[in-house]
Amino acid sequence: MKSVKDLVKAHGSIILLRRSLSLTPRALAEKTITIREAITQAMDEEITRDDRVFLMGEEVAQYDGAYKMSKGLWKKHGDKRIVDTPITEMGFAGIATGAAMAGLRPICEFMTFNFSMQAIDHVINSAAKTYYMSSGKVKVPIVFRGPNGAAAGVAAQHSQDYSTWYSQCPGLKVIAPYSAEDCRGLLKAAVRDDDPVVFLENELIYGQQFPISDEALSADFVLPIGKGKIEREGKHVTLASYSIGIKICLEAAKELEQNGIDCEVINLRTLRPLDEDIIKTSVKKTHHLVTVEFGWPQCSIGAEIIARICESDAFDYLDAPPIRVTGADVPLAYAKTLEQNSMPQVPNVLKSVKKVLNK
Amino acid sequence: MNINTKIVLRLQPYGRHLLQKQLKQANSPVPLLVTSIREASSGAALEYDAPNAYKFHMLEKGPNTHVSCNREEGLDYYKKMQIVRRMEASANNMYKSKLIRGFCHLYSGQEAVCVGMKAAMDKNDSLITAYRAHGWTFMMGVPVTGVLAELTGRKSGCAEGRGGSMHMYAPNFYGGNGIVGAQVPLGAGVAFAHKYRGESNVCIALYGDGAANQGQVFEAYNMAKLWSLPCIFVCENNGYGMGTSSARASANPNFYKRCEYIPGIWVDGMDILAVREATRFAREWCTSGKGPMIMEMATYRYFGHSMSDPGTSYRTREEIQDVRKSRDPITSFREKLVQAKIATEDEFKAIDNDVKKIIEDAENHAQNDPELHVDELYSHVYSQPPPKFKIRGCDNFTFKEVSK
Numbered sequence: 001m002k003s004v005k006d007l008v009k010a011h012g013s014i015i016l017l018r019r020s021l022s023l024t025p026r027a028l029a030e031k032t033i034t035i036r037e038a039i040t041q042a043m044d045e046e047i048t049r050d051d052r053v054f055l056m057g058e059e060v061a062q063y064d065g066a067y068k069m070s071k072g073l074w075k076k077h078g079d080k081r082i083v084d085t086p087i088t089e090m091g092f093a094g095i096a097t098g099a100a101m102a103g104l105r106p107i108c109e110f111m112t113f114n115f116s117m118q119a120i121d122h123v124i125n126s127a128a129k130t131y132y133m134s135s136g137k138v139k140v141p142i143v144f145r146g147p148n149g150a151a152a153g154v155a156a157q158h159s160q161d162y163s164t165w166y167s168q169c170p171g172l173k174v175i176a177p178y179s180a181e182d183c184r185g186l187l188k189a190a191v192r193d194d195d196p197v198v199f200l201e202n203e204l205i206y207g208q209q210f211p212i213s214d215e216a217l218s219a220d221f222v223l224p225i226g227k228g229k230i231e232r233e234g235k236h237v238t239l240a241s242y243s244i245g246i247k248i249c250l251e252a253a254k255e256l257e258q259n260g261i262d263c264e265v266i267n268l269r270t271l272r273p274l275d276e277d278i279i280k281t282s283v284k285k286t287h288h289l290v291t292v293e294f295g296w297p298q299c300s301i302g303a304e305i306i307a308r309i310c311e312s313d314a315f316d317y318l319d320a321p322p323i324r325v326t327g328a329d330v331p332l333a334y335a336k337t338l339e340q341n342s343m344p345q346v347p348n349v350l351k352s353v354k355k356v357l358n359k
Numbered sequence: 360m361n362i363n364t365k366i367v368l369r370l371q372p373y374g375r376h377l378l379q380k381q382l383k384q385a386n387s388p389v390p391l392l393v394t395s396i397r398e399a400s401s402g403a404a405l406e407y408d409a410p411n412a413y414k415f416h417m418l419e420k421g422p423n424t425h426v427s428c429n430r431e432e433g434l435d436y437y438k439k440m441q442i443v444r445r446m447e448a449s450a451n452n453m454y455k456s457k458l459i460r461g462f463c464h465l466y467s468g469q470e471a472v473c474v475g476m477k478a479a480m481d482k483n484d485s486l487i488t489a490y491r492a493h494g495w496t497f498m499m500g501v502p503v504t505g506v507l508a509e510l511t512g513r514k515s516g517c518a519e520g521r522g523g524s525m526h527m528y529a530p531n532f533y534g535g536n537g538i539v540g541a542q543v544p545l546g547a548g549v550a551f552a553h554k555y556r557g558e559s560n561v562c563i564a565l566y567g568d569g570a571a572n573q574g575q576v577f578e579a580y581n582m583a584k585l586w587s588l589p590c591i592f593v594c595e596n597n598g599y600g601m602g603t604s605s606a607r608a609s610a611n612p613n614f615y616k617r618c619e620y621i622p623g624i625w626v627d628g629m630d631i632l633a634v635r636e637a638t639r640f641a642r643e644w645c646t647s648g649k650g651p652m653i654m655e656m657a658t659y660r661y662f663g664h665s666m667s668d669p670g671t672s673y674r675t676r677e678e679i680q681d682v683r684k685s686r687d688p689i690t691s692f693r694e695k696l697v698q699a700k701i702a703t704e705d706e707f708k709a710i711d712n713d714v715k716k717i718i719e720d721a722e723n724h725a726q727n728d729p730e731l732h733v734d735e736l737y738s739h740v741y742s743q744p745p746p747k748f749k750i751r752g753c754d755n756f757t758f759k760e761v762s763k
Contacts, residue, residue, distance in 0.1 A: 098545035173741070
């Protein structure tokens, strides 16, 4: 019979932390955690593991995080490692980037990525380009993280999706996780990575429960940056998506199953560098492609994917033109019906799949 | 009419006001900004009083107005300032011969600031500046070849030609930054790292009178003060932000007073020993846990903002010549050393010849060394590229697999 001490030694502080954080009921059969818990744990573990890692942002310390993503961390790690900033994004993103240039490993939180626009010069010109401009002399091992894209009822200025803006820039790594396992493995990988990483979360699924394996809960669990995952195997059509887009892809796939349509859902996980091989392999198998994302259609991730497929030998395997499902090409409205119809829903995916399959 | 009045009347309105302002601040007639240079017995020190070299904001006492240096230091500072001056002259010529492209911002006239400040820095202190960076790059350890060959885009440049004029780096030197003002919060971040690691070092973050109005500068001031960061914010005020005088750009052109909660020192930036003394004071302040400090170096640039600016549409040639004649940091320091019998004119001529050779050798490399191979354009995008990482070139048939 293991004592509590032995249990803690075996699993680290994770179990106790989970107990103190968790307010949701557990399925008896398998372990589940929320995205929120996954991200908090990942940050906690990396801050514990490496002295150079620290978290900086608005309300991250004493408030436990605007979205409670850093709950308990300030109490555990103190002022030096969890740093509250004034509301000055350009200033603190610059300070975090300078600290990274000088050898620390900051996690710079933007309360939402909408506010990163105030600091975007530091993300691109100070962080992304410096390793190249200095010919390898100056590394910038920083992670910029926070919620990206639409929330609920927060209107246009608080709902923009920055996936394509950041993923366009060489020098950055851009990660857009979906599940709790994605968040744990990829955030830990991002912190350990020596290059600047933009880590795009989604607030709407922060509270969603996901099954998680023991392996994924271990302290050194990292996922490879730049590799996608087949979230659901299928043979009739490829749905390529990321982040919250996976949610509606999986829901659509379930419905389509009843119509005898078998969807393969690809979770890109990383937007830059993009795992085009996983998409090509899938398209060569299914011969049909629909991309799904919540961002605006012009210059979307879907546009990039389709261009790459058409430029490759996978084009010859297509039986229909590939098409996109995206957010509507408008700033986001506040009123509920308008908002809901400005963002992709399951019917958009169903319609698009049936169209490419000529059904 | 005495000579001073003559000078003042000949200038255009702004030029006259600038000179008057700088004179008023120095509180004594041109050219004598120092008093009583003592004739030293041979082998001893140059010492003098510079009572008007500083002004203070929120400080009860400041750096020593009695400044000195020994012979070795004097000759060393002179040589370094002369290297920077000649290096920039070489850059000017090479730019005109089209060997240097794009932007090129010259430091000529400001040498006392980079040489004087570096003389007070610890070897593990950090520094970051904007794009008028060639003098600083040299002082932070990059040989002249590394600077000139970077300007001409050759492999032997300090960034192998990838960065050019505005992006040169060295250990503890974070560039060379192209975006006006961005270097200031970055510098505060480097200071944050020093403090985080418990090091007793400072980061010096430089910016110009133009950049001094950037919002992010004030954001950096705020966090530096809140967190007591060992950061010295230094405004190199050369009177003009590109073509706009500081009076036309700043509601408050007293840059050392711009922050109501951080103490500041105005320094005569043309007096190298005053610069060194003030930097020692600021460094002592910051490393003793008192938080950040602001310095304003009153200096002057002889060339225009960059090589595409003749520099005479917003100021007169007379103004520029007057500063050269009466306040040049190099000739005035040399004169003091000669007057104090620390060194002879012949010794200075010998140093000048030495410097000439250094520059010529560097120019040789800058003009004849090869550029990087074109395949290198794909290198150093990531320090940790994923396995089998391919970078796309300009068409669908051009991809390069990189492992670094």
